[in-house]
Amino acid sequence: MKKIGVLTSGGDAPGMNAAIRAVVRKAIYHEIEVFGIKNGFQGLMDGNINKMGIGSVGDIIQRGGTILYSARSEEFKTDAGQKKGIEQLKKHEIEGLIIIGGDGSFRGAQKLTEKGYPCIGVPGTIDNDIAGTDFTIGFDTALNTIIEAIDKIRDTATSHERTYVIEVMGRDAGDLALWSGLADGAESILIPEKKDDFNDVIDRLKRGHERGKKHSIIIVAEGVGSGFEYGQRIQDATELETRVTVLGYIQRGGSPTASDRVLASRLGAKAVDLLLGGKAGKMVGIQHNKLVDHDFMEILSEKHVINNEMYVLSKELSI
Incomplete structure (x- = not known):
């Protein structure tokens, strides 16, 4: 290969820039030209493609978001849209593509790989909901953002003797809720993977109140339901003063942690190695701190599984 492309797609995640940097510099080290494709698959179809150099990725490793921008495209899901994208790749003589996203x-x-265009995927999503990898780029940063927010909310909860419901991201996966809840000693953690009995949440709150506990933290993943609805139900059932905080998109932003910067650098560089080694249709990942790769079909046919031991432990520690 003499020329490769890189794009980011889907929701942005802290560390995507570090991955872009790794792809560009690793490729240039091997004397491969790199082209950045802006605005995801939509930009690919539109031909929003520019050559990148070492300087174009300077001073970005510490920045959140993605310098290549991101966009969702319904058109690219169609056969016509995919062919339009391939036409642009051929026009720029790009021989392989690295895609950072979910x-x-x-x-x-x-789809591009099936049509003869070799692609390698790099998992970048704060939800940590991709099979075949222990961690995705952006998860650790988002987790630490949530923990910092919970710490501050707990100060207020303690001062005013209130129950706080905190809604975090996680439409289909509860990792952010589970990890932040365990790290911050939440009384209850509600995640999509587990169908908790609401009465158990109420019982825990009542038991704590009876032994003199003055405040409580409840973590709700957005995929379970509205934090405001849970807050009202809790207050109605317990008569405890309850407040709700929805963290929202603050979880996506911010400078990536050291962990995410290192992970993104390792995965981005590995993706280049796979392309140059003639691999295609694979996602790079990390398992037991070792770099791995899996076929897209394998990844897309499996579901990320929550750490059940952690979930059980969270309940044991929040008695």
Whole structure:
């Protein structure tokens, strides 16, 4: 290969820039030209493609978001849209593509690979909901953002003797809720993977109140339901003064942690190695701190599984 492309797709995640930097510099080290494709698959179809150099990724490793921008595209899900993208790749003589994103991005990458265009995926999503990797780029940063927010909310909860419900991201996966809840000693953690009995949440609150506990923290993943609805139900059932905080998109932003910067650098560089080694249709990941790769079809046919031991432990520690 003499020329490769890189794009980011789906929701942004802290560390994507570090991954872009690794792809560009690793490729240039091997005397490969790199082209950045802006605005995801939509930008690919539109031909928003520019050559990148060492300087174009300077001073970005510490920045959140993605310098290549991101956009969702319904058109690219169609055969016509994919062919339009391939035409642009051929026009720029790009021989392989590295796609940084989540499972939706990998579905697009799989389609391009099936049409003869080699693609490698790099998992970048704060939800940590991709099979085949222990961690995704952005998860650790988002987790630490949540923990910092909970710490501050707990100060207020303690001062005013209130119950706080905190809604975090996680439409289909509860990792952010589980990890932040365990790290911050939440009384209850509600996640999509577990169908908790609401009465158990109420019982825990009542038991704590009876033994003199003055405040409580309840973590709710957005995929379970509205934090405001849970807050009202809790207050109605317990008569405890309850407040709700929805953290929202603050979880996506911010400078990536050291962990995410290192992970992104390792995965981005590995993706280049796979392309140059003639691999295609694969996602790079990390398992037991070792770099691995899996076929897209394998990844897309499996579901990320929550750490059940951690979930059980969270309940044991919040008696």
